[in-house]
Amino acid sequence: MDVPRLRRAPPPFPPHPPQPPQHRTDREQRTEEPVLKADPSAQLKLLDVQELDSRLDALRHQASHPPEGPVLRDLESSRAALRDQAADLQIQVDDLTRAQRKADDDVEQVKGRKVRDQKRLDSGQVTNPKDLERLQHELVSLDRRIGELEDTELEIMAHLEDAQRDLAEVQAHLVEQDAKAQELDATRLERLGGLRAEGGEVVARRKEVAATLPADLLALYERLREQKNGVGAALLRQRRCGGCSLELNSGDLAVVSKQPADDVVRCEECGRILVRTEESGLR
Numbered sequence: 001m002d003v004p005r006l007r008r009a010p011p012p013f014p015p016h017p018p019q020p021p022q023h024r025t026d027r028e029q030r031t032e033e034p035v036l037k038a039d040p041s042a043q044l045k046l047l048d049v050q051e052l053d054s055r056l057d058a059l060r061h062q063a064s065h066p067p068e069g070p071v072l073r074d075l076e077s078s079r080a081a082l083r084d085q086a087a088d089l090q091i092q093v094d095d096l097t098r099a100q101r102k103a104d105d106d107v108e109q110v111k112g113r114k115v116r117d118q119k120r121l122d123s124g125q126v127t128n129p130k131d132l133e134r135l136q137h138e139l140v141s142l143d144r145r146i147g148e149l150e151d152t153e154l155e156i157m158a159h160l161e162d163a164q165r166d167l168a169e170v171q172a173h174l175v176e177q178d179a180k181a182q183e184l185d186a187t188r189l190e191r192l193g194g195l196r197a198e199g200g201e202v203v204a205r206r207k208e209v210a211a212t213l214p215a216d217l218l219a220l221y222e223r224l225r226e227q228k229n230g231v232g233a234a235l236l237r238q239r240r241c242g243g244c245s246l247e248l249n250s251g252d253l254a255v256v257s258k259q260p261a262d263d264v265v266r267c268e269e270c271g272r273i274l275v276r277t278e279e280s281g282l283r
């Protein structure tokens with residue numbers, strides 16, 4: 001007898017592999033790190049390094065954001081527009097100058113012909129009445145032609161004068177704006193020189209102080225400074241972290257109070273190095 005085949009339940013889903021924690025807080029991460037040791041005087045000096053680094057950051061920011069910047073940028077774009085305008089007007093002036101010269105030549109040419117015809121008429125050499133009549137007609141039509149050409153020339157000259165006046169105005173405006181930009185740029189460069197000089201002093205001083213600090217303390221500070229918006233170490237003043245401005249809760253404060261002076265303490269809130277002094281409010 002055939003044993004009816006039992007329907008087998010589908011295999012259960014394979015269990016999920018253990019998931020790594022999605023997010024580890026600063027606090028969790030820090031408890032895994034061994035507490036760094038550093039002489040309290042070195043910890044105090046770290047605050048000097050921090051101050052110098054912050055000063056250098058501020059100087060760099062000032063150098064890259066000069067107060068003249070927005071005005072200089074506006075001036076640059078308006079000067080570019082004026083230069084384009086001047087170039088267009090110069091082309092107009094050149095074209096109109098050529099056109100005026102041509103119109104003048106045309107007038108002179110017709111006038112020359114009129115003089116020749118008039119001479120022939122005055123010389124009395126033309127005696128045939130038909131020829132005489134044709135010559136007189138031609139003189140009349142040459143006069144009319146001269147009048148038309150002179151009108152055209154006058155019109156061109158009026159346009160040329162307009163274009164020359166506009167060009168002169170644009171050029172004057174451009175000279176004015178160039179001078180303004182030059183003045184502002186000189187002010188900017190002078191300030192930049194001052195900032196660079198101060199920056200050089202700060203860098204030298206920072207190098208001096210940093211050279212006296214233990215490498216591991218400096219490395220931790222630099223890592224934190226990079227992660228935490230330029231501030232890696234802060235003074236604990238009246239129970240408050242100078243980095244995140246938060247007050248330590250009583251539990252954390254009790255822990256910090258018990259830590260030996262050469263323990264490098266970290267803020268439980270922001271993770272920065274907390275330097276303890278008499279003003280820390282731990283007693």
Ligand SMILES: [Zn+2]
Binds near residue numbers: 267268
């Ligand atoms: Zn903090």
